[in-house]
Every structure is written in structure tokens, then in C-alpha cells.
Amino acid sequence: MSCGTGGSSCETPRRRGAFLVLAILALIFVALSIFSFLKSRHQVTPDTVSFGPYQAVDGKRVFQAYNCMGCHTMVGNGAYLGPDLTEEYKRVGPAWLAAFLPSAGGWPTTAAVRAQLLDPNQQADTGTDSIEAYLKKFPGAAQRIERRGGGTTMMPNLPFSKDEIGQLIAYLKYTSAMNTEGWPPKVEVEGFDHRLQLAHGIAPVAQANAAAASPAPAAAAPDPVAHGAQLVKDTGCLACHATDEKRLVGPGWGGLYNSKVSLADGSTVTADDAYLKESIRQPNAKVVAGYPASVMPVYETLLKDDEVNAIVAYLHSLEKQ
Template identity: 75%
Template sequence: MSCGVGGSSCETPRRRGAFVMLGIMTLAFVVLSLFSFMKSRGQVTPDTVSYGPYKAEDGKRVFQAYNCMGCHTMVGNGAYLGPDLTREYAQAGPAWLAAFLPSAGSWPTAAAVRAQLQDPVQHADTGAATIEAYDGKFPEAADRVGRRGGKPSNMPNLPLSKDEIGQLIAYLKYTSAMNTEGWPPRVEAEAGLDERVRLALGVQAIAPAAAAPAIPPVAAAADPAARGAQLVKDNGCTACHATTGQRLVGPGWGGLYGSRVSLADGSSVMADDAYLVESIRQPNAKIVAGYPASVMPSYDTLLKNDEVDAIVAYLHSLEKQ
């Protein structure tokens, strides 16, 4: 029997077929919906990643609060002025990040990274106690220090607190643990900022800016304060201390020498040579009022006696300005 024009003999099978297809689609929708509520299939989540006491979830909020994606990409999403940060923790490691983030206007030196290795949180996270062990675990950090250490960067200094830095490191640790399935693609050749601007505008190569004249080695050796200024730069001290009286992570240095310093235990001490030397070598010996303990690493084994004396001479020169 065939279906004629306007006949009703074929309507019932068609209606049944439509209901069957609707039932299959409904079942597929319900199954996929239930599947979406299941736990992550081996994929890491922010609530499971931490860096010492710092949580990746808090770091994500810091990342968003400072609008980091205005310059950087994350899993290929964001702006392209700065590099993609998805694998930043795996590439550079927490000690390099801890040295860079507080003073991002210049690339960290080996001395600045070595100082961060004393942080027990970093040691517990990576198991690296020496710069050699750290470089072996994060060879790209050593490459960056060798190529860029001490040179200016294009990133501005941000008013990040110690906790915010730890939280950002935790967040970058989480993104490094994500399974991105090969995205974003690896960039084999990295163009500098000036090169990217030139290519974008279609103009001829931009002449590099003239570098600031370096302190002659002989002059630096003859002037302890000049040598101390260079040591301060090499060790990344200005990431936490301003050369003025401004408060950063640590107290400002402007006018510090010869002043009276109030301590956390209610006493006070004169900021003379002995106090400054002790504060550099054993920063927890006398905690300044209003500042937390165990923030500054000890430089007792990182600096020689003459280097500490040179830094003190530099601090003395700031008092005379």
C-alpha cells in the first residue's frame, strides 16, 4: 500500500520516527549534561594546586586584578605585547619568578635568583638548594639570566605584595600543569619589542637606544659606594627597598643611616654600620616595627665581607643626599 497525496496512511510511521529521534536526542542531551558534571578527567584544577601556603585560586584573582592579560596571553588568549605565560613556571621556576615579579623593570641577575633559593617554600617546592641544582631543573632560567640579567625589561614595576607574588607563582604553577594538548604552538624565534613594532608598522629597523654608560671597574673599585650601588642592583635589593624613604616590601633607605629605628619588640636602635651589617647578614635579628619577619633572605653566605661593607657605604651615601 502506497501513501497517496493527502493520505493519512504514512502519518503514523512518520510521527513515530519523529518521536524516536526526539527521544534519542533527549537521551544524548541528558547523558552529555551528566557527563559535564563529572569530575575532571585527569585535568588539573586550580583548587588542587598550591605553592607553599599560597593557593592558585587566589593567584588567578591577582592575575585578573592587575589585568595581566592586557599584555600577556594565557593558553593563547589575551594580548601579544608580552610572552605567553602558560608554561612560565615550568620554564623559569619559582625562584626566578620571585626575583623578577617585585622588580620587573629589570631582568633578575644570578645573585637575585640565588637569594631566593634560601626561601624554604621554594626549596620544598623544587628541592633545589643550590643555583647549580636549580639551573639543572630550570635551564631556561639560567639562559634568561645569562642573556638578560641586569638589563632593563619592558614590564613596569607593579606594587605587588609578598603574598600576591606567592599567589601569582601558585597560579603559574597551575597553568604549567594544565594539559593544553600542544596549545599554544611553540615559538621558535622570539622577536624583541622594537622588532614587533617595526613589523606591525611596516617601517625600517628602529635604531637601538643607547645604553647607559656602565660604571668603570676601576672607579667602582676605588669608590666603595659605587661598588655598593652595583651590588644592590645585581642582588635585586631595590625590589623590596626604595632608595628614598618610601615604604615598599621593606623599609626605605633614604636617610636611614644614622637615624633611630623603632623595632617590633618596642625597643629602638641606631642605624649605624653594625646594625646595617647585621640586618644584611641576619635580617631576622632585629625586625623593624610594622614589618613582618622572615621576608628578607639572609645574605650571610651570599655576600663577602667587603661586599657587605660596600653596600653599607652606599646606604651611607643615601643619607648624605
């Protein structure tokens, strides 16, 4: 007997066939779901990655709380105003990130990154306390310092705490360790001519290096104020401090010299030479009220006495203006 059009004798086999296909698809779905959680896939998870005492899981929450994907992409997801951050840790390393994140409005300089390498967490994570070895290990940081160090960025200075910065570094360390299966794709540039654009035209890098290597005539001793102005630029101070009274990551310098400064412990101190020198060398010795501690690097071993004196002379000149 055959199934006729609209006959009921075919309903039962069809129904059984439909249930059989549904059961097969359900088994495939369950098998794939179980497979996605197997450790044999060798995929890293956030709970297994840390930076010092900071966990990548907490860094992911900070990344989401500040809506970083409103400007950046992560594994291709997000907005495209800023660069993809998936392998940012692998490119520039934790010390560059630690120098950049507290004052993202300015690109870190060599001195700013060197200051971060004094942190034991940085030394343990990178395996070195030498800026030369660090830049060799993370060539992306060396390129950014050379091309942009001391310049300004389009990113705002966000009010990250010290713990949030460490957590973000841990999260970016995790994303750099992910198996992204080739995403994002790498940009290949063929036939790029490594030349410098100079004010008077284009010249090969070799010529620029030769000009830089030529001996310069002996110069007179620099003016302390001018020397201090150059030092605060070279060490990245202007990424966190304004030369007027404007508040950035740290207090503004305009009118600071010889003024009364309120400290976090409730006391007041005069911003004289001794106080300013101590604040440069040991910024946590007297923390200004309203500002978090342990954000500014310690410059005790990074600046010589004459350099500290020059910076103080520059701050004095801002008070006179």
C-alpha cells in the same frame, strides 16, 4: 493515503521525529558532560596542585583579583601586552618567580634567585638548594638572568603579600601541568646565528668568550662605595629600593643613613652601621613600620662581611648626597 500539502496527517510523524532527534541530542550532550568530568582523562585540576602550604585554587583567585589577564594570556585567552603565562612555571621554576613577583619592575639576578633557594618550600619543590642545579633544571631562568638580569621591565611593582606570591606560584605550577593539547604553539626559528651585538659591531660568541677568559691585569682594591654600588645592582636590590627617598617595595635609601627609623613594633632605631648590617643579613630582625615582613630575602649566607661593609658604605654615600 499520502500527505498532501498542508495536510494534518503528516504532523504527528514529523512531531515524533523532531522529539526523537531532540532526545538523541540531549543524550549526546549529557554523555559528553559526564565524560568531561571523568578522571580517566588524566587532566590535572587546581585542587590537586600546591606549592608548599599554598594551593593553586587560591592562586587562581589572586590571579583574577589583580586582573593579570588584562596584560597576559593564559592558554591563549586574555590580552597580548605581556607573554603567555601558561607554561611559565615549567620554563623558569618557582625560585625565579619568587624573586621576580615582589619587585616585577626589575629582572632577577643570580644572587636574587639563589636567595630564594634558601626557602625550604623551594628546596622541596625543586629538589635542590644549588643555583647551578636549579638553572640546569630551568634553562629559561638561566637565559633570562644572562640576558636581562638587573635590567628593568615594563611590568609595575604590585603589592603582593608573601602568601599571595606563594599562591600565584602554585597556580602557575598548575597551569604548567595542564594538558593544553599543544597550545600555545612553540615558536621555531631556523638559521638563527648565535652572535653577540657588541658596541663596535657583531662578533661571534666564541670570540666574546675567549676575550672574557683572557687573564686581566691585577687591579687595585676597589673603592668601597663603588663596590657597594655594583653589589646592590648585581644582587637585585634596586628592584625593591630606590636610591632616593621614593617608596618602592622597600624603603628608599636617600637620607636613610643615621636617620630615625620607626619599626613595626612601635619602637625607633637609628640607621647606623650596626642596624644596616643587621637589616641586610637578617631583614626580619627589625621590620620597618608600614612594610610587610618576610618579603626581603635573608642575605646572611649570601654576602661576605666585606660585601656587606661595601653596601653600607654606599648607603652612607647616599646620605651625604
